[in-house]
Amino acid sequence: MTATVQTQSNEASAGGQTPLVELRNVGKSYGHIHALKDISLRVHAGQVTGILGDNGAGKSTLIKIIAGLHQQTEGELLVDGEPTKFSSPADALGKGIATVYQNLAVVPLMPVWRNFFLGQEVRKKSFPYSLDANAMRATTLAELAKMGIELPDVDAPIGSLSGGQRQCVAIARAVFFGARVLILDEPTAALGVKQSGVVLKYITAAKEAGFGVVFITHNPHHAHMVGDHFVLLNRGRQKLDCTYDEISLEHLTQQMAGGDELEALSHELGRK
Incomplete structure (x- = not known):
């Protein structure tokens, strides 16, 4: 079965809402090398958009464009329906x-609360204007509780937490500092089944809280468990664009594995 890119709008499935983020025919070139070509996708509030692809598919380049690290060389990036160009991640x-990157950018030996406020520390309002550790501890506990994350001690080094717990702390931190769109870079890639389940649970919680989630993964099983909309990249091109109701896990897995190519290879090997 040949997968084709579906270019029709998914506005109806999102209740007619304007996407929080939209890419229209976006491409990225480095000289004569085309890392991405004609990528179109929409990120809606209260939905998970799964971006799937193997190594070298273009997922990292796509992340960097949406996160403001790189600018596209073709096409449009829209935020709330308005054409936008980011000059930096701060924009x-x-x-x-x-964006919550796979390496999380945490300081392993620092307490959880210090990592939660890393680079955005709260200081006391009166002299000597030192760090307000008590306020940051209380806020960290409260924000983690909102996400259903229970940690016995936010003074523990974040490096002592499991991989799933560290991912969830990073998600809660992004939400607290004003995120409406969460880009999660392979959050389950280095995790076992149980810890992956923890992360998937909080991805669902973020979706139900109204956030738009971009879930970058090479695992179709994880994507299909939480995703509402799927985009499959292959060598910088968009191979598949469909909703949850339009594709089964079996078909998504087949396409992720290169179904047509594998079938052709199987026939070729069978003839030898």
Whole structure:
């Protein structure tokens, strides 16, 4: 079965709402190298958009464009329906787009609460204007509780937490600092089944709270469990664009594995 890119709007499935973020025929070139070509997708509030692809598919380049690290060389990036160009990640953050990278950018030996406020520390309002540790501890506990994350001790080094717990802390941090769109870069890639389940649970919680979630993954099972809309990249091109109701896990897995190519290879090997 040959997968084709579906270019029709998914506005109806999102209740006619304007997407929080939209890409229209976006491309990115480095000289004569085309890392991305003709990528179109929409990120709606209260939905998870799964971006799937193998290594070298273009997922990292796509992240960097939405996160403000790179500018596209072709096409349009729209935020709340308005054409936008980000000159830095700070611009994207200012529009409510936060990226949680796979390495999380945490300081392992620092307490959870220090990492939660890393780079955005709260200081006391009176001299000597030192860090308000008590306020930051209380806020960290409260924000984690909102996400259903229960940690016995926010003074523990964040490096002592499981991978799933660290991912959830990073998600809660992004939400607290004003994110409306969460870009999650392979959050389950290095996790076991149980810890992956923890992260998927909080992705669903973020969706139900009204956030737009971009879930970057190479695992079709994880994507299908929480996703509402799927985009499959292959060598910088958009191979598939469909909603949850339009594709089964079996078909998504087949396309992720290169179904047509594998079938052709199987026939070729069978003839030898």
